[in-house]
Amino acid sequence: xxxxxxxxxxxxxxxxxxxxxxxxxxxxxxxxxxxxxxxxxxxxxxxxxxxxxxxxxxxxxxxxxxxx
Amino acid sequence: xxxxxxxxxxxxxxxxxxxxxxxxxxxxxxxxxxxxxxxxxxxxxxxxxxxxxxxxxxxxxxxxxxxxxxxxxxxxxxxxxxxxxxxxxxxxxxxxxxxxxxxxxxxxxxxxxxxxxxxxxxxxxxxxxxxxxxxxxxxxxxxxxxxxxxxxxxxxxxxxxxxxxxxxxxxxxxxxxxxxxxxxxxxxxxxxxxxxxxxxxxxxxxxxxxxxxxxxxxxxxxxxxxxxxxxxxxxxx
Numbered sequence: 528x529x530x531x532x533x534x535x536x537x538x539x540x541x542x543x544x545x546x547x548x549x550x551x552x553x554x555x556x557x558x559x560x561x562x563x564x565x566x567x568x569x570x571x572x573x574x575x576x577x578x579x580x581x582x583x584x585x586x587x588x589x590x591x592x593x594x595x
Numbered sequence: 596x597x598x599x600x601x602x603x604x605x606x607x608x609x610x611x612x613x614x615x616x617x618x619x620x621x622x623x624x625x626x627x628x629x630x631x632x633x634x635x636x637x638x639x640x641x642x643x644x645x646x647x648x649x650x651x652x653x654x655x656x657x658x659x660x661x662x663x664x665x666x667x668x669x670x671x672x673x674x675x676x677x678x679x680x681x682x683x684x685x686x687x688x689x690x691x692x693x694x695x696x697x698x699x700x701x702x703x704x705x706x707x708x709x710x711x712x713x714x715x716x717x718x719x720x721x722x723x724x725x726x727x728x729x730x731x732x733x734x735x736x737x738x739x740x741x742x743x744x745x746x747x748x749x750x751x752x753x754x755x756x757x758x759x760x761x762x763x764x765x766x767x768x769x770x771x772x773x774x775x776x777x778x779x780x781x782x783x784x785x786x787x788x789x790x791x792x793x794x795x796x797x798x799x800x801x802x803x804x805x806x807x808x809x810x811x812x813x814x815x816x817x818x819x820x821x822x823x824x825x826x827x828x829x830x831x832x
Contacts, residue, residue, distance in 0.1 A: 530813070542686075544666055547665045548708040550645060571813045576782070577793065578708065585781045586781060588811075588816045589814060589816070590778045592770050592817075592818050593817060
């Protein structure tokens with residue numbers, strides 16, 4: 528299962544801006560809340576996180592050493 | 596050279612500007628319906644697809660834009676092609692304000708982040724609106740003052756703070772404990788930890804990658820050269 532951006536449904540106000548900017552159609556608004564659609568196309572551009580004004584969608588980076 | 600299609604691909608649409616939407620734009624806050632109706636007649640619509648350049652740095656400024664839907668990234672590009680994001684413009688917010696009011700060329704470029712609908716006003720029309728509506732003149736002053744405050748903060752980050760050194764420190768701190776726990780941080784969290792803006796973190800990460808200290812691998816930041824990262828961190832003191 529591909530790692531995908533994280534969604535906090537409680538914070539989402541359903542504005543749909545993240546859906547608008549997502550270049551790989553990995554997001555959809557379902558029942559006024561953003562929902563993630565798993566896709567290998569997601570290249571972690573973090574645009575969804577950048578435009579979200581409520582902090583409902585986040586793209587955390589794993590920080591690892593070379594050997595990991 | 597530009598990472599997106601250019602302005603001429605942007606299409607002008609038929610006039611369906613919504614009055615309710617205009618009322619929510621900070622420029623038109625507190626303006627009466629009759630005045631808004633007359634302003635509405637001066638507004639045109641443009642649509643653009645993802646990754647289109649809608650304003651090009653250095654070109655003459657012809658229009659002020661409000662984002663009706665979608666989002667627009669405003670950025671500067673260096674001679675080496677590096678980008679510095681200045682702002683992300685969301686619905687109800689404006690861009691290209693500065694050259695419209697000072698008459699100079701566009702100080703930055705603007706590229707759509709997804710499909711967008713823009714409301715535009717020609718420079719001369721905007722000047723007439725400001726002349727005739729003191730409330731709008733006051734609103735414009737507030738919007739521009741807020742913009743100046745944001746840009747001053749960005750100048751401070753880019754000029755006086757060694758953000759890249761602090762980002763290096765933050766990354767090194769995350770891998771200090773050799774436990775099974777894999778630390779995870781968003782760019783927003785790194786920005787908060789470094790006392791800077793998210794836009795500056797993105798640039799710092801790219802610089803660290805260019806210097807060979809890290810590698811950005813989708814959702815991973817791989818520290819490829821710990822010693823180089825330590826040297827960058829130490830350079831801040």
